[in-house]
Amino acid sequence: MKFTPFLLVALLLSGCTPADEPVIDPELSIIPPDVAANAVALRERALDDNLSVDIVESVTTEVGARRMGTEGDRKVIAWSEAKFAELGFDRVWTEPVELDRGWERGEAHAEVLEPFAHDIVLTALGYSIGTDGDLVGEIVEFPTYDDLLAVPEGDTLAGKIAFVSYSMPDYVNPVDGSKRGAYGEGTRARGKGRVEAARRGAEALIIRSVGTSHNRFGHTGSGYNYEDGVRRIPAAAVSAPDAMLIQNILRRGKPVIFKMNLTSRFTGPQMSANIIGEITGREDPDRFVVLGAHVDSWDEGTGALDDGAGIGSMMAAAAFIGQMEQRPRRSVRVILFSGEEIGFYGVNAYIEKHRYNIDAHLLGAEVDTGGGRANTLSSRVGGSALEVVREMHTLVEPLGIEFNEANNVHAQSDMSVLSRAGMPALHLRQNPNGYFMYHHTPNDTFDKIIPEDMRYLTAAYATLFYVAAELDVDFREPALSAEILSQ
């Protein structure tokens, strides 16, 4: 074994030698000693097993890009079913998810024509219309999305291409770790910018790519964001270096004439699916903890970080629990959600189907910020359950994970939707490992995964959710249900 500090903790927790009866850790009053010992053994075993990484390698190699409604989506559904079976899950099934409208990316080309000719790297934002041939216009820069909104509606931007040049700070929100703050500001123009630019007369919208990368890739994103009654205009993201180049040209004070050509187009409705694998509980199988990730990715990379890392860590964590001597008391489900990227299609269909059974979802979490190590455990559980989570934390603390007592953090992405619908949630904030440099770009590929970090992440989830499935604890009680009902 490589991880001697953890082994040492394991030995301290479980007694002098592995063969001894485990002793009760003095700090643990809720988690029984045998459960704690099992959890520590599971953690150590997970740290030594590359399964999570192998799963990411498998999905990126054997499937690759898998945007909802594409051929890759159909492939990843089959891949997921086969992989769950191969990993020894007791039950595997799919639940249909309908996509009202498909989208083909097509090709994207752009050039600055005047005053200096340059090829420009850009990518269509999700669900942009095409340009129907070359679209040529003068660029008008808006340093922030609010600067665009400050233009009165009407025809001020007629004939122009609105350019929101907002540069996302290289910053991760220290409270929730990722998708708010800087990234949230960056994504405003990515979503509704096409509508607001059209309301002001613009012929097209371009934005500086969201994210912190200065590599020359466009960062895509967004589902269907047009609004009825507002002219639909094309929307695209230029790479950060190209955005800086355009700004350098604009600084010369001459009109900057831009040509763009997108061949994106809409297609008809498509069927997709959520894929669910279950390690069936030995005593109370119809109640379950849930580990989530989204099965879809953007379409220019192979989706290794977003969200291959979630697929790999969550599948592996549950598989490790399934490989223990006996099944935990309650079930462990892994839900691979369809269509997160283009608008939470999977989780919305899931909630619609299971809306009368949310209470069976004992505790949930999702990984959707890449494969970095966890550094902080947060929760949103009933007040009395917080003490349980605190004890669970002591079992993952040796992985370098702190505890955030605030108890106000919904889980991530899809699972945040379930959490807001009443499911108790855990969340592990992760080191970014360059997530915001790579995701949503062609550069989101397997080489960006750091295997050791994935093992740490997976070990943490396996440990936490084994304990949650094994204990007979209601993570809602007593405060959470009342609090949610009062919202």
Next chain:
Amino acid sequence: MKFTPFLLVALLLSGCTPADEPVIDPELSIIPPDVAANAVALRERALDDNLSVDIVESVTTEVGARRMGTEGDRKVIAWSEAKFAELGFDRVWTEPVELDRGWERGEAHAEVLEPFAHDIVLTALGYSIGTDGDLVGEIVEFPTYDDLLAVPEGDTLAGKIAFVSYSMPDYVNPVDGSKRGAYGEGTRARGKGRVEAARRGAEALIIRSVGTSHNRFGHTGSGYNYEDGVRRIPAAAVSAPDAMLIQNILRRGKPVIFKMNLTSRFTGPQMSANIIGEITGREDPDRFVVLGAHVDSWDEGTGALDDGAGIGSMMAAAAFIGQMEQRPRRSVRVILFSGEEIGFYGVNAYIEKHRYNIDAHLLGAEVDTGGGRANTLSSRVGGSALEVVREMHTLVEPLGIEFNEANNVHAQSDMSVLSRAGMPALHLRQNPNGYFMYHHTPNDTFDKIIPEDMRYLTAAYATLFYVAAELDVDFREPALSAEILSQ
């Protein structure tokens, strides 16, 4: 002034206050005190001036990509002449350089078709023929170029696409700093790989991109490398992540079927030019020190590092010398060479034209590894001149530059050709600052320049070459000429 440690050294070197008469530094026996004081003042002034960076911004913004023989090449010749004039050079002229054969890059697309469908990012290597429609073949991997060479010539690879997957170590040769060792090994397949693969029957050659980047860009390179009597086959570089993906697929043991489509093609001869700017010496104007860079770039980025950084640092260093109270004794020339990337066209034409006047080139250097700070001064001068270089070094030592006594380092790139033809040479080894991650890819853009490092680099060259132009020293004497004659 921001650079107080250097100011302090300046004051120590030049006396207690700037108004005092400079005192002779006890270590300096050849460089007169006034020259040393001027050099130190020049160095400090250069550290505080962003001109070198502004020049890179200008050439990347106003010209951009400028491969020899393209429209960008014609633009950069005009840009260079205008910039030299703007910077106050006394004489500016061009010298024609003929390109025997032009090349259009066209477009490059590729896919893995079987056993898993993937889009692959690749780029045509320089002067590759096109594929004349889709070229489909099975991939055969060779971990190194020597592994390809080990295949007997003939038809062993008939119908196959040879894939040299050599991964360049993230390593900079500690002796000469850059373009040998790992990079040299990487570029073997890039150059003659197309010929050697064809000799073994292959339909095409693909290589893992040279360089240390794991970003998803193809790294181009090479001029015309086909040989008469050997079938010409297309040659392209896949990005590092795509190379790793192909290896992951190959590992599954099934035939990997690859489709590639390059629309590259040759065109006719083109005219280009070297552009030369001179700060004319006040006493001995027909002898000169020479600062070199290459004016051409590859065609997918804007050539900020390769070789915008050379253009910026060398133009600025000479401009700073030109802004001193009086011209140095001998002239300072900046030569911007055409067509370095595709085969030293510019320097070869230069040597052809000036072959009877090499002795007038007193000392030369070139910057062609980006804008990183210099860390080591090396030379190749006559034995007695080494003592002068050693004294010159003391004037740039405060910039963090060590001295390599070996006296066996030819200058870089174009200037190495002149150095081998008998010109004494200096060379500053630089910190790489990611040079081998970016150059020859679309990612070689202005944002990769670190302004402070460029100022340090420029200050070093300005200081060294001011002294060299001011002194009445023959850097050939006594040993170098004899040594060269004996080669």
